[in-house]
Amino acid sequence: MSAPNVTRITIDRRTALLGLAGCCLTGPVLAGPEEELPQKGDTLAFSDGPLEGKPVRLAAIVEGEPTLAVAVDAASGIQRTESRFAKIVLVRLPEADIDEDTRPYAVDGVIALSAICTHQGCTVNGWNKDTKSLLCFCHGSEFVPGEGGRVSKGPARKRIPVLPLAKSEAGEAIVADAFRGKPGPGV
Numbered sequence: 157m158s159a160p161n162v163t164r165i166t167i168d169r170r171t172a173l174l175g176l177a178g179c180c181l182t183g184p185v186l187a188g189p190e191e192e193l194p195q196k197g198d199t200l201a202f203s204d205g206p207l208e209g210k211p212v213r214l215a216a217i218v219e220g221e222p223t224l225a226v227a228v229d230a231a232s233g234i235q236r237t238e239s240r241f242a243k244i245v246l247v248r249l250p251e252a253d254i255d256e257d258t259r260p261y262a263v264d265g266v267i268a269l270s271a272i273c274t275h276q277g278c279t280v281n282g283w284n285k286d287t288k289s290l291l292c293f294c295h296g297s298e299f300v301p302g303e304g305g306r307v308s309k310g311p312a313r314k315r316i317p318v319l320p321l322a323k324s325e326a327g328e329a330i331v332a333d334a335f336r337g338k339p340g341p342g343v
């Protein structure tokens with residue numbers, strides 16, 4: 157069996173640690189900054205790479221290169237970096253690869269999803285070019301962003317929720333509504 161055609165998204169140490177912190181969490185969800193969800197009206201900032209901390213311009217999201225971001229409180233301008241649930245992965249797909257149910261939540265072919273694997277909470281930081289799927293390297297689960305984060309390969313059983321997006325006049329990503337589903341591990 158040939159190895160899948162995959163790439164790993166570069167993540168910084170902080171993002172990796174937040175992902176590990178979420179790994180294997182199965183108990184009740186605690187309230188607090190570490191569990192904050194993106195809010196309607198939040199902006200997004202790049203969380204890694206040369207543009208880290210800068211507002212996400214949708215034009216900067218490249219097809220085949222999922223990009224990690226974090227939600228930013230629009231009122232205070234503070235990044236929700238304490239919360240693993242505020243970690244977002246952005247994916248650009250051809251319109252034809254986005255199904256009817258997912259299309260209303262995408263902008264210019266860009267889909268935002270929770271970056272937390274629904275199996276045991278690792279950061280989803282891989283991309284399978286062959287299947288156009290997000291890949292979690294912890295145990296190999298795959299998710300189809302163009303089909304609302306559907307699980308295409310386990311052990312994960314729960315889809316990764318989509319975060320509805322809008323676009324500002326300046327072409328920057330804005331959170332249009334709450335996650336379509338509950339982020340984090342589950343079934």
Ligand code: FES
Nearest residue numbers: 273275276292295
């Ligand atoms: S935590 Fe992602 S596949 Fe197990």
